[in-house]
Amino acid sequence: MDRRQALRTSTQILGGLLAVPGLGILTGFGAYDPHDHHHTQAVPSKPANTTPLAPQTLTEAQNERLIALTERIIPSSDTPGAKEAEVNKYIDRILSLWMKEDEKDQFLAALERIEQVALHQFGRPITKLLPNEQDELLKRYARAGSGADGQFFNTLKSLTLEGYYTSEIGATQELQYSAAHGAYIADAPLSQIGRAWA
Amino acid sequence: MFQKSNIPNIYVSTQTEYDAIVVGSGITGGWAAKELTEKGLNVLMLERGNYLAHKKDYVTEHKSPWDFPFRGRGDRKKFEEEYEVQSTCYAFYEGTEHMFVNDKNHPYIQNPEKPFWWIRGYHLGGRSLMWGRQCYRWGEQDFEANAKDGYGVDWPIRYRDIAPWYDYVERFVGISGEALGLPQVPDGIFQKPMDMNVVEKHVKTGIEKNFPDRKMTIGRCANLTETIGDRSPCHYCGPCERGCSTGSSFSSQSSTLPAAFKTGRLAIRANSIVQSVLFDEQKGRASGVQVIDARSKETRIYKSKIIFLCASTIGSTAILLNSKSRTFPNGLANGSETLGHYLMDHHFQLGASAKFPEFNDRYYAGKRPNGIYIPRFRNLNGEQRSDFVRGYGYQGGGGRSSWKRGNDLEEFGLALKTKLREPGDWGFSLMGFGETLPLHENRIWLDPQKTDQWGIPMLHIEAAWSDNEVKMRRDILTAAAEMIEAAGGKEVSTFDNGSIPGHGIHEMGTARMGKDPKTSVLNGWNQAHEVPNLFVTDGAAMASSACQNPSITYMALTARACHYVVEKMKRNEL
Numbered sequence: 001m002d003r004r005q006a007l008r009t010s011t012q013i014l015g016g017l018l019a020v021p022g023l024g025i026l027t028g029f030g031a032y033d034p035h036d037h038h039h040t041q042a043v044p045s046k047p048a049n050t051t052p053l054a055p056q057t058l059t060e061a062q063n064e065r066l067i068a069l070t071e072r073i074i075p076s077s078d079t080p081g082a083k084e085a086e087v088n089k090y091i092d093r094i095l096s097l098w099m100k101e102d103e104k105d106q107f108l109a110a111l112e113r114i115e116q117v118a119l120h121q122f123g124r125p126i127t128k129l130l131p132n133e134q135d136e137l138l139k140r141y142a143r144a145g146s147g148a149d150g151q152f153f154n155t156l157k158s159l160t161l162e163g164y165y166t167s168e169i170g171a172t173q174e175l176q177y178s179a180a181h182g183a184y185i186a187d188a189p190l191s192q193i194g195r196a197w198a
Numbered sequence: 199m200f201q202k203s204n205i206p207n208i209y210v211s212t213q214t215e216y217d218a219i220v221v222g223s224g225i226t227g228g229w230a231a232k233e234l235t236e237k238g239l240n241v242l243m244l245e246r247g248n249y250l251a252h253k254k255d256y257v258t259e260h261k262s263p264w265d266f267p268f269r270g271r272g273d274r275k276k277f278e279e280e281y282e283v284q285s286t287c288y289a290f291y292e293g294t295e296h297m298f299v300n301d302k303n304h305p306y307i308q309n310p311e312k313p314f315w316w317i318r319g320y321h322l323g324g325r326s327l328m329w330g331r332q333c334y335r336w337g338e339q340d341f342e343a344n345a346k347d348g349y350g351v352d353w354p355i356r357y358r359d360i361a362p363w364y365d366y367v368e369r370f371v372g373i374s375g376e377a378l379g380l381p382q383v384p385d386g387i388f389q390k391p392m393d394m395n396v397v398e399k400h401v402k403t404g405i406e407k408n409f410p411d412r413k414m415t416i417g418r419c420a421n422l423t424e425t426i427g428d429r430s431p432c433h434y435c436g437p438c439e440r441g442c443s444t445g446s447s448f449s450s451q452s453s454t455l456p457a458a459f460k461t462g463r464l465a466i467r468a469n470s471i472v473q474s475v476l477f478d479e480q481k482g483r484a485s486g487v488q489v490i491d492a493r494s495k496e497t498r499i500y501k502s503k504i505i506f507l508c509a510s511t512i513g514s515t516a517i518l519l520n521s522k523s524r525t526f527p528n529g530l531a532n533g534s535e536t537l538g539h540y541l542m543d544h545h546f547q548l549g550a551s552a553k554f555p556e557f558n559d560r561y562y563a564g565k566r567p568n569g570i571y572i573p574r575f576r577n578l579n580g581e582q583r584s585d586f587v588r589g590y591g592y593q594g595g596g597g598r599s600s601w602k603r604g605n606d607l608e609e610f611g612l613a614l615k616t617k618l619r620e621p622g623d624w625g626f627s628l629m630g631f632g633e634t635l636p637l638h639e640n641r642i643w644l645d646p647q648k649t650d651q652w653g654i655p656m657l658h659i660e661a662a663w664s665d666n667e668v669k670m671r672r673d674i675l676t677a678a679a680e681m682i683e684a685a686g687g688k689e690v691s692t693f694d695n696g697s698i699p700g701h702g703i704h705e706m707g708t709a710r711m712g713k714d715p716k717t718s719v720l721n722g723w724n725q726a727h728e729v730p731n732l733f734v735t736d737g738a739a740m741a742s743s744a745c746q747n748p749s750i751t752y753m754a755l756t757a758r759a760c761h762y763v764v765e766k767m768k769r770n771e772l
Contacts, residue, residue, distance in 0.1 A: 072611060073610045094268070098268060098274050168262070171262070175619065186393035188562065190561040196601065196621040
């Protein structure tokens with residue numbers, strides 16, 4: 001079992017609570033989420049925008065569809081959503097450079113299949129659906145269980161959350177992001193601190 | 199001084215004889231260099247990896263998640279192919295991969311039945327840059343343990359021998375923490391402790407009320423809360439393992455190396471792999487080291503009066519095993535045939551956790567690089583358990599879960615976004631760290647045929663837990679759960695993710711100290727019984743493992759050994 005898998009398993013055991021791996025050596029991060037290595041921020045550094053302008057793996061149609069779906073998972077509200085945070089570009093990078101071939105193929109196949117489902121159910125492509133229709137489609141996937149559709153939904157959702165909350169928009173506008181905080185405030189009313197730390 | 203001296207690959211004449219050579223630049227190498235140069239010796243430090251300059255080379259320090267192409271995941275293919283072992287380390291990720299050794303280029307041989315995960319950093323400063331910084335003194339029970347239960351050989355020293363040296367190094371390192379008056383983790387020279395958060399305080403009260411023999415305290419850590427020289431108090435940015443420009447987190451770079459540079463008596467050669475220590479048969483002494491340039495693969499010889507091996511537990515012993523002579527055909531200073539044996543670590547990766555949602559109106563700010571500690575309470579004060587000898591401690595902490603819990607929630611869309619804007623439930627967890635016994639069969643040795651790209655024999659490492667560790671683990675789970683339950687935790691659950699030797703990164707032993715040259719490699723001064731000018735002051739010297747994080751003990755032993763050397767040299771006795 002690799003480390004990430006091990007951590008994930010332990011997180012599941014704990015109900016997604018906290019596993020505090022390697023605490024011993026590190027202790028440090030208390031009960032922070034074990035996956036979270038991004039406790040830091042800067043000293044405002046220029047975001048390294050290495051994101052390519054055009055997607056590397058997704059076709060233009062797939063890219064538009066992905067933008068529509070991720071935006072329904074994290075919609076814009078009083079803060080920007082997944083689209084403005086360019087979650088699609090992050091997912092394209094993961095598809096292009098991180099996933100194994102079979103994982104990528106599965107994801108892309110499911111991204112095609114969901115379009116067929118939309119066409120069949122609503123007679124229109126995903127990008128032409130109303131938000132509530134897109135939600136209906138996603139809900140169906142969310143309830144799909146452990147099959148291919150359910151797996152696709154879980155992957156799509158987790159990549160969307162990761163891409164969004166680790167983006168500058170997600171971390172600094174939706175949540176809050178303190179660089180070197182300067183001090184450790186051990187206890188304060190939540191109302192005073194406000195939102196969750198990214 | 200330090201900045202000015204940051205010149206990689208300073209030319210060092212091979213003709214020069216140094217007063218001392220220090221092999222390795224990690225936490226003990228840094229101390230040896232500081233102490234020996236400050237006492238007037240000319241020192242050559244040899245580091246097998248690259249030069250890594252303080253501040254300038256902390257290339258990911260204070261970067262934001264969005265600065266990383268894979269947001270911390272790293273290049274999966276590269277990690278799988280080149281960092282198979284390193285990627286199991288909690289501190290290894292996209293922001294720190296450059297701090298860890300490339301397993302593919304620096305292989306060792308494991309026994310699949312008895313795996314050992316060897317976590318390494320080959321660069322100036324070694325693991326002092328990525329270490330966990332938890333610092334607990336060992337107590338009398340730790341130095342007496344071998345003599346009492348018969349595992350391993352008796353330590354030639356006792357707490358009183360090392361206590362003043364703990365004082366000495368702690369003043370310089372800067373340890374924040376709380377005095378408890380507990381003999382099993384003696385109090386030291388502490389800076390003001392970091393604060394516990396609201397749930398940690400609540401759990402502490404619950405545990406101490408219900409278990410009078412147990413105490414919970416904030417971690418004692420080498421992160422400053424008060425200024426020392428040009429090192430500032432911690433600014434709570436979080437990941438110390440990326441390097442700490444303010445020197446708030448102790449490392450060779452921030453602390454011991456600048457002190458050594460200041461004397462003008464330290465030369466450093468990076469990319470210099472020590473292949474062996476040379477032995478002068480006539481004089482019965484070490485005469486220098488043979489080095490292979492990591493890049494050109496040229497061989498050089500450096501001579502010195504004294505040799506300090508500080509190349510890490512396994513690194514130092516591997517050098518000795520590869521130092522063969524007529525007198526020592528099986529490795530230098532290995533008349534006892536114990537060199538390479540009695541490898542230890544701490545077993546961990548198990549404990550308990552629970553939720554404390556009644557505190558959900560409270561929160562915190564800043565990323566504290568520290569957690570809580572519950573010192574050992576087993577087999578002390580006359581208790582003698584029938585199921586295991588020795589003991590364990592817990593590390594842990596409280597906090598609120600992040601947006602990642604969204605993956606476990608049903609919903610998506612605005613409802614999810616709104617929910618994740620708030621932190622999740624409070625949780626608290628404890629993880630045990632247990633002592634492991636020194637066993638002959640847990641060992642390292644050199645392959646008789648296979649060599650690495652520098653022609654140095656490949657290293658075999660194998661280790662497995664004994665029945666004592668297995669039984670101790672049961673108690674670790676039970677005691678963790680009972681404490682968290684007593685403290686009022688909801689949904690208490692235990693976890694045991696299994697613990698592979700080496701993964702604790704507290705590897706110790708293989709060139710142990712002892713009273714008898716027939717059964718040990720080093721005497722009570724970290725000096726080889728059989729080679730008077732050879733010292734090993736890293737984890738290799740340990741005769742038992744205790745259950746406390748060991749680095750502060752290595753530092754104290756190193757400073758003590760340096761003092762001994764210089765006193766002996768003054769009297770012409772070395």
